[in-house]
Amino acid sequence: xxxxxxxxxxxxxxxxxxxxxxxxxxxxxxxxxxxxxxxxxxxxxxxxxxxxxxxxxxxxxxxxxxxxxxxxxxxxxxxxxxxxxxxxxxxxx
Amino acid sequence: xxxxxxxxxxxxxxxxxxxxxxxxxxxxxxxxxxxxxxxxxxxxxxxxxxxxxxxxxxxxxxxxxxxxxxxxxxxxxxxxxxxxxxxxxxxxxxxxxxxxxxxxxxxxxxxxxxxxxxxxxxxxxx
Numbered sequence: 227x228x229x230x231x232x233x234x235x236x237x238x239x240x241x242x243x244x245x246x247x248x249x250x251x252x253x254x255x256x257x258x259x260x261x262x263x264x265x266x267x268x269x270x271x272x273x274x275x276x277x278x279x280x281x282x283x284x285x286x287x288x289x290x291x292x293x294x295x296x297x298x299x300x301x302x303x304x305x306x307x308x309x310x311x312x313x314x315x316x317x318x319x
Numbered sequence: 320x321x322x323x324x325x326x327x328x329x330x331x332x333x334x335x336x337x338x339x340x341x342x343x344x345x346x347x348x349x350x351x352x353x354x355x356x357x358x359x360x361x362x363x364x365x366x367x368x369x370x371x372x373x374x375x376x377x378x379x380x381x382x383x384x385x386x387x388x389x390x391x392x393x394x395x396x397x398x399x400x401x402x403x404x405x406x407x408x409x410x411x412x413x414x415x416x417x418x419x420x421x422x423x424x425x426x427x428x429x430x431x432x433x434x435x436x437x438x439x440x441x442x443x444x445x
Contacts (some may be wrong), residue, residue, distance in 0.1 A: 239335065242338040246364075261424055265354070268411065275344075278405040313417075
């Protein structure tokens, strides 16, 4: 398969991910309640992890993808902290 | 080589299908009326829009020879991230939905029938 076709398709897909992250950010700013905002941040972070992996392919620098796993673990910790706070009104020990 | 062509075609297909799922999920998060319907759109974005393109990136990076030996690093990181998202995204969304339902933090306005209302402690708001 031609290698220029692969890189141009990756560039188009990166712009699609940027567009959908803008839509997530709109919901993150205007979401009426706290769980809405956390949900939008959640989806934005999963979007960003794919964006990092695609950027590492597009720039031909595989070391860029190092932050992907830490980002995923961080957003799961944020989910658990916020649900714990909503349920018990404390952050836990 | 034949293997490289097959890997790159499968990887590119996974990435394009994942981009479609992700833009559908973003439109759903923006347009759906309720927290409990928005969480349905986010699960589309987490599994179809993140796990599938990460597997596609792993397969495609194995086929690209010009990345050098570091392409195995990119493939391993992408597979590990895909498995982590596959495990962690549903559990986080479930705990958030449970907390928002029990403590009445999110409105359930367009609702026809609620089977949990009399079974769960705190299911009855107001």
